[in-house]
Amino acid sequence: MPLKTPEEYLESIKREINLFMFGEKISKFWEHPFYKIIEPSINTVKMIYECAQREEYKNIMTAKSHLTGEIVNRFTHIHQSIDDLLLKVEMQRLLGQKTACCFQRCVGFDAANALYSVTWEMDEKFGSSYHDTFKEYWKDVQRNDLFIAGSMTDSKGDRSKRPINQTDPDAFLHIVDENNKGIFVKGAKVHQTGFLNSHQAIVMPTLALRDGEEDYAVSFGIDTTAKGITMIYGRQTSDTRKLEEGKLDVGNFKYGGQEIFVIFDNVFIPNKQIFMKREIEFTGALVNRFAGYHRQSYACKTGVGDVLIGAAALAAKYNGVEKASHIRDKLVEMVQLNETLWSCALACSAKGFKREAGNYEMDMLLANVNKQNVTRFPYEIGRLAEDLAGGIICTMPSQQDLDNTEIGPIIKKYLSTCDDVPVNDRYKLLRFIENLSMGVASLSYKTESLHGAGSPQAQRIMISRQAKIDDKIDLAKAILDIPVQEL
Ligand SMILES: Cc1cc2nc3c(=O)[nH]c(=O)nc-3n(C[C@H](O)[C@H](O)[C@H](O)COP(=O)(O)OP(=O)(O)OC[C@H]3O[C@@H](n4cnc5c(N)ncnc54)[C@H](O)[C@@H]3O)c2cc1C
Secondary structure (H helix, E strand, O other), X not given: OOOOOHHHHHHHOOOOOOEEEOOEEEOOHHHOOOHHHHHHHHHHHHHHHHHHHOHHHHHHXXXXXOOOOOEEEHHHOOOOOHXXXXXXXXXXXXXXXXXXXXXXXXXXXXXXXXXXXXXXXXXXXXXXXXXXXXXXXXXXXXXXXXXXXXXXXXXXXXXXXOHHHOOOHHHOOEEEEEEOOEEEEEXXXXXXXXXXXXXXXXXXXXXXXXXOOHHHOEEXXXXXXXXXXXXXXXXXXXXXXXXXXXXXXXXXXXXXXXXXXXXXXXXEEEHHXXXXXXXXXXXXXXXXXHHHHHHHHHHXXXXXXXXHHHHHHHHHHHOOOOOOHHHHHHHHHHHHHHHHHHHHHHHHHHOOEEOOOOOEEOOXXXXXXXXXXXXXXXXXXXXXXXXXXXXXHHOOOOHHHHHOOOOHHHHHHHHOOOOOOXXXXXXXXXXXXXXXXXXXXXXXXXXXXXXXXXXXXXXXXXXXXXXXXXXXXXXXXXXXXXOOOOO
């Protein structure tokens, strides 16, 4: 059955893994007390499976696979039209609105769409069969509605050195051995979104590789429970609040993201899951296409922005100041920034094009402009939300104090604002804004916006490559009657 229910998804990820968390080795994570920290990230992914079941979201959340002919979750779809590219960003905004955090399934989705055309082009050049291998692998993903993580970022060691010049050769994941059945790889992939609760991961190189770096030019699909994989759970700001009694101090107590530090220690990859092996000249295309699709994916932040704007407006209402002109102006400013992000996400999708492989790709320049804006605007939207919420978001007493029979009623007395506002609701809302602007969720709204899909400079390099400055010089020359051949 191509569309899993949220419950089926949950059961399907209850597989023993090799996980470290707070210095403890954990195998059945769903039975461990730390599950309270992990659970919100799983709830978030469950929301994707739930929305795909709902009639009202069918058009956005599902698509007809060109590989199997079946209706599949859009997160496993290979874009077949401009409409698909537009529906992708619609889906991402919707899920941002539903969860107010990173819903984790975009990285593998973007990796698959990049690999689809790159494997096709490799086969054209080398007569290899990577494209068919990838299609067979992906059909299985679609038929089983699998959650695929996307693993690009290596630990990278000394950033000024190439992979082969690193003191530790494992600073970039690479092939260490092979036989006629497959290859063995070693290295680490860091900041891995949703790796713990995904079924499989697509691994790709971090950067375009050069002669001599062939062993680093490798891409494959791998079961996240495979032998040799160790996961270490990434700490998040105020994460242990989830272990406390009561959920009010958590902020977004339903949903969250998750990043894993993943070690690959001589992991075996069978041939039927290898999509690139030593083809250095195609690594640049794979990295750039994946990054382009992923920079389009930051449409998700507009959905989170919608929720934060709503929360800030509600905080102003709870304070009785919603009609003040500067409050309204600040809300307008937040909306304008958020919709500017949305405009770029739509534009890079609408200006997409068809690759020779038959799939559709976003406009590279506009996708990079989109992500460059995303590295900035959520910070400004967050600043305005903190302004409207008041300093109380970082000085408020704990829920334990609020629930204490002696001091609780006194806290409630002084936290009261307008007569019709229940103190508990105000408390909940302020913690939610704290969470989004400086707590666990600020990771996905701010730092992920900054570094996810590449740090800001990576987009500036791509913008400069796509900018066609010489053409613009010619435009100016033409108006000024300066001959075009002149320098
Ligand atoms: C929340 C979150 C989720 C993520 N999810 C995923 C995921 O699911 N999968 C995945 O593969 N990756 C993921 N990433 C990783 C993300 O792509 C990287 O963070 C990003 O590419 C930057 O790499 P880095 O963090 O190693 O930063 P660094 O490389 O340490 O960069 C830090 C600074 O140094 C600069 N710098 C780096 N190298 C050079 C150089 N050679 N010359 C000059 N300046 C340099 C950068 O521009 C930046 O300003 C995620 C990141 C975050 C924060």
